[in-house]
Amino acid sequence: MGDDAYACQGSRRLERLTWPAFQAAAQTCGSTVVWPFGAFEQHGPHLPLGTDALFAEQILDQVLETFPQEAPIWRLPLQSIGFSPEHLGFPGTLSLPAELLIRSIETVGAQLAAAGFERLVLFNGHGGQIALLQVAARQLRAAHPSLGVLPCFLWSGPKGIGELIEEPERSEGLHAGQVETSLMLQLNPELVGP
Template structure:
Protein backbone atom coordinates (compact mmCIF):
# COMPACT_ATOMS: atom_id res chain seq x y z
CA UNK A 1 0.00 0.00 0.00
CA UNK A 2 2.37 2.67 -1.25
CA UNK A 3 2.29 5.73 -3.49
CA UNK A 4 -1.18 6.69 -4.62
CA UNK A 5 -2.73 3.92 -2.52
CA UNK A 6 -2.16 6.12 0.51
CA UNK A 7 -4.23 8.87 -1.14
CA UNK A 8 -7.82 9.12 0.08
CA UNK A 9 -8.95 10.81 -3.15
CA UNK A 10 -7.41 8.13 -5.39
CA UNK A 11 -9.29 5.25 -3.81
CA UNK A 12 -12.65 3.94 -4.99
CA UNK A 13 -15.63 4.12 -2.66
CA UNK A 14 -15.63 0.40 -1.68
CA UNK A 15 -11.98 0.83 -0.62
CA UNK A 16 -12.90 3.89 1.44
CA UNK A 17 -15.72 1.98 3.10
CA UNK A 18 -13.41 -0.89 4.03
CA UNK A 19 -10.54 1.28 5.27
CA UNK A 20 -12.67 3.70 7.25
CA UNK A 21 -14.12 0.88 9.34
CA UNK A 22 -10.76 -0.77 10.01
CA UNK A 23 -9.18 -0.74 13.46
CA UNK A 24 -7.47 2.58 14.15
CA UNK A 25 -8.30 4.04 10.74
CA UNK A 26 -6.48 7.37 10.50
CA UNK A 27 -6.43 10.27 8.05
CA UNK A 28 -3.74 12.92 7.82
CA UNK A 29 -4.96 16.25 6.42
CA UNK A 30 -2.09 18.57 5.41
CA UNK A 31 -2.75 22.27 5.92
CA UNK A 32 -0.82 25.18 4.46
CA UNK A 33 -1.51 28.65 3.18
CA UNK A 34 -1.40 30.74 0.02
CA UNK A 35 0.50 33.72 1.34
CA UNK A 36 3.52 35.85 0.64
CA UNK A 37 6.87 34.46 1.76
CA UNK A 38 9.12 37.37 0.93
CA UNK A 39 10.54 38.21 -2.49
CA UNK A 40 12.29 34.84 -2.84
CA UNK A 41 9.86 32.07 -1.78
CA UNK A 42 6.57 31.01 -3.39
CA UNK A 43 3.10 31.57 -2.02
CA UNK A 44 2.67 27.80 -1.66
CA UNK A 45 5.59 27.43 0.79
CA UNK A 46 3.66 26.20 3.84
CA UNK A 47 1.35 23.91 1.86
CA UNK A 48 4.29 22.39 -0.02
CA UNK A 49 6.12 21.66 3.24
CA UNK A 50 3.07 20.07 4.86
CA UNK A 51 2.39 17.86 1.86
CA UNK A 52 5.96 16.75 1.21
CA UNK A 53 6.79 15.96 4.82
CA UNK A 54 3.51 14.06 5.14
CA UNK A 55 4.36 12.07 2.00
CA UNK A 56 7.87 11.32 3.28
CA UNK A 57 6.48 10.12 6.61
CA UNK A 58 3.91 7.90 4.94
CA UNK A 59 6.68 6.36 2.83
CA UNK A 60 8.62 5.50 6.02
CA UNK A 61 5.70 3.88 7.81
CA UNK A 62 4.85 0.20 7.54
CA UNK A 63 2.46 -0.05 4.57
CA UNK A 64 0.11 -2.16 6.67
CA UNK A 65 -0.55 0.65 9.14
CA UNK A 66 -4.05 2.14 8.71
CA UNK A 67 -3.26 5.69 7.57
CA UNK A 68 -4.18 7.64 4.43
CA UNK A 69 -3.75 11.23 3.26
CA UNK A 70 -6.44 13.73 2.36
CA UNK A 71 -5.80 16.36 -0.33
CA UNK A 72 -3.80 19.30 0.99
CA UNK A 73 -5.72 22.39 2.10
CA UNK A 74 -3.69 25.04 0.25
CA UNK A 75 -5.57 28.20 1.28
CA UNK A 76 -5.72 28.95 4.98
CA UNK A 77 -6.10 31.79 7.48
CA UNK A 78 -3.52 34.48 6.62
CA UNK A 79 -4.86 37.98 7.41
CA UNK A 80 -1.49 39.09 8.81
CA UNK A 81 -0.02 38.90 5.28
CA UNK A 82 -2.81 40.50 3.27
CA UNK A 83 -0.97 43.80 2.77
CA UNK A 84 1.28 41.89 0.35
CA UNK A 85 -0.02 40.94 -3.12
CA UNK A 86 -0.74 37.27 -3.73
CA UNK A 87 -1.93 36.40 -0.25
CA UNK A 88 -5.32 34.70 -0.16
CA UNK A 89 -7.04 34.17 3.18
CA UNK A 90 -10.15 32.42 4.36
CA UNK A 91 -11.96 34.00 7.28
CA UNK A 92 -11.60 32.32 10.65
CA UNK A 93 -15.26 31.31 10.58
CA UNK A 94 -14.90 29.78 7.14
CA UNK A 95 -11.81 27.74 7.99
CA UNK A 96 -13.40 26.40 11.18
CA UNK A 97 -16.57 25.57 9.24
CA UNK A 98 -14.51 23.78 6.58
CA UNK A 99 -12.80 21.57 9.15
CA UNK A 100 -16.01 20.86 11.02
CA UNK A 101 -18.17 20.13 7.98
CA UNK A 102 -15.70 17.85 6.24
CA UNK A 103 -14.71 16.30 9.55
CA UNK A 104 -18.34 15.41 10.27
CA UNK A 105 -18.55 13.69 6.90
CA UNK A 106 -15.39 11.71 7.58
CA UNK A 107 -16.64 10.69 11.01
CA UNK A 108 -19.89 9.58 9.39
CA UNK A 109 -17.90 7.28 7.12
CA UNK A 110 -16.37 5.63 10.18
CA UNK A 111 -12.86 7.10 10.35
CA UNK A 112 -11.41 6.85 13.86
CA UNK A 113 -8.71 9.57 13.81
CA UNK A 114 -8.16 12.80 11.89
CA UNK A 115 -4.76 14.50 12.14
CA UNK A 116 -4.66 18.16 11.09
CA UNK A 117 -1.05 18.39 9.88
CA UNK A 118 -0.42 22.12 9.67
CA UNK A 119 2.67 24.01 8.45
CA UNK A 120 1.35 27.61 8.76
CA UNK A 121 2.10 29.19 12.12
CA UNK A 122 -0.65 31.79 11.77
CA UNK A 123 -3.43 29.20 12.10
CA UNK A 124 -2.15 26.97 14.90
CA UNK A 125 -4.64 28.22 17.48
CA UNK A 126 -7.47 28.40 14.97
CA UNK A 127 -7.08 24.75 14.00
CA UNK A 128 -6.98 23.82 17.67
CA UNK A 129 -10.35 25.55 18.07
CA UNK A 130 -11.69 23.81 14.96
CA UNK A 131 -10.46 20.45 16.27
CA UNK A 132 -12.22 20.93 19.60
CA UNK A 133 -15.45 21.99 17.88
CA UNK A 134 -15.30 18.96 15.59
CA UNK A 135 -14.55 16.57 18.45
CA UNK A 136 -17.52 17.90 20.41
CA UNK A 137 -19.78 17.18 17.46
CA UNK A 138 -18.17 13.83 16.63
CA UNK A 139 -17.05 12.30 19.94
CA UNK A 140 -16.25 8.91 18.37
CA UNK A 141 -13.50 10.38 16.16
CA UNK A 142 -10.21 11.61 17.62
CA UNK A 143 -9.01 14.94 16.20
CA UNK A 144 -5.34 15.82 16.58
CA UNK A 145 -4.13 19.30 15.50
CA UNK A 146 -0.36 19.37 14.91
CA UNK A 147 2.17 22.00 13.81
CA UNK A 148 4.98 20.84 11.53
CA UNK A 149 7.82 22.56 13.42
CA UNK A 150 6.56 22.05 16.97
CA UNK A 151 8.59 19.87 19.31
CA UNK A 152 10.99 18.63 16.65
CA UNK A 153 14.18 17.36 18.25
CA UNK A 154 17.55 18.59 17.03
CA UNK A 155 16.59 21.90 15.43
CA UNK A 156 18.85 23.75 17.88
CA UNK A 157 21.78 21.78 16.49
CA UNK A 158 21.11 23.17 13.01
CA UNK A 159 19.78 26.70 13.52
CA UNK A 160 21.27 29.62 15.49
CA UNK A 161 19.39 30.53 18.65
CA UNK A 162 18.37 33.94 17.28
CA UNK A 163 16.88 32.36 14.18
CA UNK A 164 15.08 29.69 16.19
CA UNK A 165 13.47 32.40 18.31
CA UNK A 166 12.94 35.18 15.78
CA UNK A 167 13.12 33.63 12.31
CA UNK A 168 9.38 33.30 12.04
CA UNK A 169 8.74 33.65 8.32
CA UNK A 170 10.78 32.97 5.17
CA UNK A 171 14.04 33.07 7.12
CA UNK A 172 16.89 30.60 7.36
CA UNK A 173 14.87 27.43 8.01
CA UNK A 174 12.12 27.90 5.43
CA UNK A 175 14.48 29.16 2.73
CA UNK A 176 16.83 26.22 3.27
CA UNK A 177 14.04 23.65 3.27
CA UNK A 178 12.64 25.08 0.03
CA UNK A 179 16.12 25.08 -1.55
CA UNK A 180 16.22 21.35 -0.82
CA UNK A 181 12.65 20.43 -1.74
CA UNK A 182 11.92 22.73 -4.69
CA UNK A 183 14.97 24.85 -5.63
CA UNK A 184 13.36 25.88 -8.91
CA UNK A 185 10.83 27.93 -6.89
CA UNK A 186 13.44 29.93 -4.94
CA UNK A 187 14.53 33.38 -6.08
CA UNK A 188 18.02 34.86 -5.83
CA UNK A 189 17.41 37.31 -2.98
CA UNK A 190 18.33 36.38 0.61
CA UNK A 191 16.58 38.97 2.78
CA UNK A 192 17.27 39.82 6.40
CA UNK A 193 14.30 41.71 7.77
CA UNK A 194 11.73 41.99 10.55
CA UNK A 195 14.16 41.26 13.37
CA UNK A 196 13.86 43.30 16.61
CA UNK A 197 16.19 46.28 16.57
CA UNK A 198 17.35 45.73 12.96
CA UNK A 199 16.67 48.53 10.45
CA UNK A 200 14.17 50.21 12.72
CA UNK A 201 12.10 47.12 13.50
CA UNK A 202 10.40 47.68 16.88
CA UNK A 203 11.78 45.93 19.96
CA UNK A 204 9.09 44.40 22.23
CA UNK A 205 9.08 45.43 25.91
CA UNK A 206 10.80 43.13 28.36
CA UNK A 207 8.94 39.83 28.70
CA UNK A 208 6.89 40.33 25.52
CA UNK A 209 7.50 38.90 22.05
CA UNK A 210 5.91 38.37 18.66
CA UNK A 211 5.15 34.78 19.61
CA UNK A 212 5.67 32.81 22.79
CA UNK A 213 4.47 33.18 26.37
CA UNK A 214 3.31 36.79 25.98
CA UNK A 215 2.66 37.22 22.24
CA UNK A 216 1.30 40.00 20.07
CA UNK A 217 -1.22 39.85 17.24
CA UNK A 218 1.25 41.27 14.72
CA UNK A 219 0.69 42.20 11.10
CA UNK A 220 3.55 41.75 8.68
CA UNK A 221 3.49 45.39 7.58
CA UNK A 222 4.23 46.38 11.21
CA UNK A 223 7.58 44.62 11.06
CA UNK A 224 8.93 44.05 7.58
CA UNK A 225 9.12 45.76 4.20
CA UNK A 226 10.09 42.56 2.40
CA UNK A 227 7.60 40.19 4.03
CA UNK A 228 10.41 38.31 5.79
CA UNK A 229 10.96 37.87 9.52
CA UNK A 230 14.39 36.36 9.89
CA UNK A 231 17.74 36.10 8.17
CA UNK A 232 17.87 33.88 5.09
CA UNK A 233 21.46 34.83 4.22
CA UNK A 234 23.09 31.52 5.14
CA UNK A 235 20.36 29.32 3.65
CA UNK A 236 21.48 26.25 1.75
CA UNK A 237 20.06 23.07 0.28
CA UNK A 238 22.36 21.10 2.58
CA UNK A 239 20.81 22.70 5.65
CA UNK A 240 17.37 22.10 4.14
CA UNK A 241 18.12 18.41 3.73
CA UNK A 242 19.22 18.17 7.35
CA UNK A 243 16.06 19.97 8.49
CA UNK A 244 13.89 17.66 6.41
CA UNK A 245 15.58 14.63 7.96
CA UNK A 246 14.85 15.92 11.47
CA UNK A 247 11.22 16.59 10.55
CA UNK A 248 10.68 13.20 8.95
CA UNK A 249 12.32 11.29 11.80
CA UNK A 250 10.27 13.21 14.38
CA UNK A 251 6.90 12.76 12.69
CA UNK A 252 7.53 9.18 11.65
CA UNK A 253 8.12 8.31 15.30
CA UNK A 254 5.01 10.23 16.38
CA UNK A 255 2.75 8.54 13.82
CA UNK A 256 4.27 5.11 14.49
CA UNK A 257 3.45 5.51 18.16
CA UNK A 258 -0.07 6.73 17.42
CA UNK A 259 -0.91 4.04 14.89
CA UNK A 260 0.28 1.19 17.08
CA UNK A 261 -1.79 2.37 20.05
CA UNK A 262 -5.46 2.78 20.89
CA UNK A 263 -4.93 6.40 21.95
CA UNK A 264 -6.95 8.56 22.26
CA UNK A 265 -9.54 6.18 23.66
CA UNK A 266 -12.42 8.11 22.12
CA UNK A 267 -14.86 5.22 21.99
CA UNK A 268 -14.69 4.76 25.77
CA UNK A 269 -15.09 8.51 26.24
CA UNK A 270 -18.09 8.52 23.92
CA UNK A 271 -19.62 5.59 25.83
CA UNK A 272 -19.19 7.48 29.13
CA UNK A 273 -20.86 10.54 27.63
CA UNK A 274 -23.78 8.47 26.36
CA UNK A 275 -24.18 6.72 29.71
CA UNK A 276 -24.37 10.02 31.57
Protein backbone atom coordinates in the same frame (compact mmCIF):
# COMPACT_ATOMS: atom_id res chain seq x y z
CA MET B 1 -9.06 -4.80 5.66
CA GLY B 2 -9.38 -6.00 2.09
CA ASP B 3 -6.55 -5.72 -0.38
CA ASP B 4 -8.76 -3.71 -2.75
CA ALA B 5 -8.45 -0.56 -0.62
CA TYR B 6 -4.66 -0.75 -0.64
CA ALA B 7 -4.56 -1.64 -4.33
CA CYS B 8 -6.53 1.51 -5.17
CA GLN B 9 -4.90 3.93 -2.82
CA GLY B 10 -1.78 4.76 -4.81
CA SER B 11 0.13 7.02 -2.43
CA ARG B 12 -2.36 6.70 0.46
CA ARG B 13 -4.61 9.39 -1.04
CA LEU B 14 -8.27 9.00 -0.13
CA GLU B 15 -9.38 10.66 -3.37
CA ARG B 16 -7.91 7.75 -5.33
CA LEU B 17 -10.02 5.15 -3.55
CA THR B 18 -13.33 3.83 -4.86
CA TRP B 19 -16.27 4.27 -2.51
CA PRO B 20 -16.21 0.60 -1.42
CA ALA B 21 -12.47 0.89 -0.71
CA PHE B 22 -13.10 4.13 1.21
CA GLN B 23 -15.78 2.37 3.26
CA ALA B 24 -13.43 -0.52 3.99
CA ALA B 25 -10.63 1.89 4.96
CA ALA B 26 -12.90 3.75 7.37
CA GLN B 27 -13.93 0.52 9.06
CA THR B 28 -10.35 -0.67 9.61
CA CYS B 29 -9.18 -0.77 13.22
CA GLY B 30 -6.99 2.27 13.88
CA SER B 31 -8.10 4.08 10.71
CA THR B 32 -6.39 7.44 10.54
CA VAL B 33 -6.72 10.33 8.10
CA VAL B 34 -4.09 13.08 7.83
CA TRP B 35 -5.18 16.40 6.35
CA PRO B 36 -2.32 18.68 5.27
CA PHE B 37 -2.83 22.44 5.66
CA GLY B 38 -0.75 25.18 4.14
CA ALA B 39 -1.15 28.82 3.23
CA PHE B 40 -1.00 31.01 0.12
CA GLU B 41 0.99 34.05 1.22
CA GLN B 42 4.14 36.03 0.69
CA HIS B 43 7.36 34.48 1.89
CA GLY B 44 9.71 37.32 1.22
CA PRO B 45 10.81 38.14 -2.30
CA HIS B 46 12.64 34.82 -2.72
CA LEU B 47 10.20 31.99 -1.78
CA PRO B 48 6.96 30.96 -3.51
CA LEU B 49 3.50 31.88 -2.24
CA GLY B 50 2.77 28.21 -1.57
CA THR B 51 5.80 27.63 0.67
CA ASP B 52 3.83 26.39 3.71
CA ALA B 53 1.59 24.22 1.53
CA LEU B 54 4.56 22.68 -0.29
CA PHE B 55 6.23 21.86 3.04
CA ALA B 56 3.10 20.29 4.53
CA GLU B 57 2.39 18.16 1.47
CA GLN B 58 5.92 17.02 0.65
CA ILE B 59 6.95 16.23 4.22
CA LEU B 60 3.69 14.40 4.87
CA ASP B 61 4.16 12.28 1.74
CA GLN B 62 7.73 11.42 2.77
CA VAL B 63 6.60 10.44 6.27
CA LEU B 64 3.73 8.31 4.95
CA GLU B 65 6.17 6.41 2.74
CA THR B 66 7.92 5.16 5.89
CA PHE B 67 4.81 3.36 7.20
CA PRO B 68 4.20 -0.29 6.38
CA GLN B 69 1.80 -0.76 3.47
CA GLU B 70 -0.80 -2.36 5.74
CA ALA B 71 -0.89 0.61 8.18
CA PRO B 72 -4.40 2.09 8.08
CA ILE B 73 -3.31 5.66 7.36
CA TRP B 74 -4.56 7.81 4.49
CA ARG B 75 -4.41 11.46 3.57
CA LEU B 76 -6.81 14.04 2.28
CA PRO B 77 -5.93 16.49 -0.49
CA LEU B 78 -3.93 19.52 0.59
CA GLN B 79 -5.85 22.56 1.89
CA SER B 80 -3.52 25.07 0.25
CA ILE B 81 -5.30 28.32 1.12
CA GLY B 82 -5.37 29.00 4.82
CA PHE B 83 -5.79 31.80 7.33
CA SER B 84 -3.29 34.56 6.50
CA PRO B 85 -4.90 37.97 7.13
CA GLU B 86 -1.61 39.38 8.43
CA HIS B 87 -0.12 39.07 4.93
CA LEU B 88 -2.97 40.59 2.89
CA GLY B 89 -0.94 43.76 2.35
CA PHE B 90 1.31 41.80 0.00
CA PRO B 91 0.20 41.03 -3.57
CA GLY B 92 -0.51 37.33 -4.13
CA THR B 93 -1.66 36.55 -0.61
CA LEU B 94 -4.99 34.74 -0.43
CA SER B 95 -6.70 34.15 2.91
CA LEU B 96 -9.85 32.41 4.09
CA PRO B 97 -11.87 33.78 7.01
CA ALA B 98 -11.26 31.92 10.27
CA GLU B 99 -14.92 30.92 10.52
CA LEU B 100 -14.87 29.33 7.04
CA LEU B 101 -11.76 27.29 7.74
CA ILE B 102 -13.08 26.10 11.11
CA ARG B 103 -16.44 25.22 9.57
CA SER B 104 -14.70 23.29 6.76
CA ILE B 105 -12.74 21.23 9.29
CA GLU B 106 -15.86 20.55 11.33
CA THR B 107 -17.83 19.54 8.23
CA VAL B 108 -15.20 17.22 6.76
CA GLY B 109 -14.36 15.81 10.18
CA ALA B 110 -18.04 15.04 10.86
CA GLN B 111 -18.24 13.15 7.57
CA LEU B 112 -15.08 11.17 8.34
CA ALA B 113 -16.45 10.29 11.78
CA ALA B 114 -19.77 9.22 10.26
CA ALA B 115 -17.88 6.98 7.82
CA GLY B 116 -16.15 5.29 10.76
CA PHE B 117 -12.64 6.76 10.75
CA GLU B 118 -11.12 6.80 14.23
CA ARG B 119 -8.54 9.59 13.97
CA LEU B 120 -7.95 12.84 12.12
CA VAL B 121 -4.57 14.58 12.16
CA LEU B 122 -4.53 18.23 11.05
CA PHE B 123 -0.98 18.51 9.68
CA ASN B 124 -0.25 22.22 9.52
CA GLY B 125 2.63 23.94 7.76
CA HIS B 126 1.53 27.55 8.52
CA GLY B 127 2.31 29.17 11.86
CA GLY B 128 -0.42 31.78 11.50
CA GLN B 129 -3.20 29.23 11.92
CA ILE B 130 -1.96 27.09 14.82
CA ALA B 131 -4.53 28.40 17.31
CA LEU B 132 -7.32 28.26 14.73
CA LEU B 133 -6.70 24.56 14.04
CA GLN B 134 -6.53 23.89 17.78
CA VAL B 135 -9.98 25.47 18.20
CA ALA B 136 -11.37 23.50 15.25
CA ALA B 137 -9.95 20.28 16.69
CA ARG B 138 -11.52 20.88 20.12
CA GLN B 139 -14.90 21.73 18.62
CA LEU B 140 -14.83 18.73 16.29
CA ARG B 141 -13.85 16.39 19.11
CA ALA B 142 -16.65 17.73 21.33
CA ALA B 143 -19.21 17.18 18.56
CA HIS B 144 -17.86 13.72 17.58
CA PRO B 145 -16.27 11.99 20.60
CA SER B 146 -15.58 8.84 18.57
CA LEU B 147 -13.08 10.78 16.42
CA GLY B 148 -9.67 11.53 17.88
CA VAL B 149 -8.48 14.88 16.47
CA LEU B 150 -4.87 16.04 16.70
CA PRO B 151 -3.63 19.40 15.38
CA CYS B 152 0.06 19.06 14.53
CA PHE B 153 2.39 21.92 13.52
CA LEU B 154 5.26 20.99 11.21
CA TRP B 155 7.87 23.08 13.02
CA SER B 156 6.93 21.74 16.47
CA GLY B 157 7.62 18.16 15.45
CA PRO B 158 11.20 16.95 15.69
CA LYS B 159 12.68 17.04 19.17
CA GLY B 160 15.60 19.42 19.42
CA ILE B 161 14.75 21.43 16.30
CA GLY B 162 14.60 24.63 18.33
CA GLU B 163 18.26 24.37 19.28
CA LEU B 164 19.22 24.19 15.60
CA ILE B 165 17.59 27.53 14.78
CA GLU B 166 19.83 30.52 15.29
CA GLU B 167 18.78 33.77 16.96
CA PRO B 168 17.06 36.07 16.25
CA GLU B 169 15.05 33.74 14.01
CA ARG B 170 14.26 31.34 16.86
CA SER B 171 12.58 34.04 18.97
CA GLU B 172 11.26 36.32 16.21
CA GLY B 173 9.78 33.70 13.89
CA LEU B 174 10.63 31.40 11.01
CA HIS B 175 8.69 33.18 8.27
CA ALA B 176 10.80 33.37 5.09
CA GLY B 177 14.00 33.12 7.13
CA GLN B 178 16.98 30.80 7.02
CA VAL B 179 15.07 27.72 8.17
CA GLU B 180 12.29 27.92 5.58
CA THR B 181 14.76 28.89 2.88
CA SER B 182 17.00 25.95 3.79
CA LEU B 183 14.10 23.50 3.70
CA MET B 184 12.93 24.84 0.35
CA LEU B 185 16.48 24.52 -1.00
CA GLN B 186 16.38 20.87 0.07
CA LEU B 187 12.91 20.07 -1.30
CA ASN B 188 12.52 22.36 -4.33
CA PRO B 189 15.71 24.34 -4.99
CA GLU B 190 14.37 25.53 -8.34
CA LEU B 191 11.70 27.55 -6.48
CA VAL B 192 14.14 29.65 -4.44
CA GLY B 193 14.85 33.06 -5.91
CA PRO B 194 17.82 35.33 -5.36
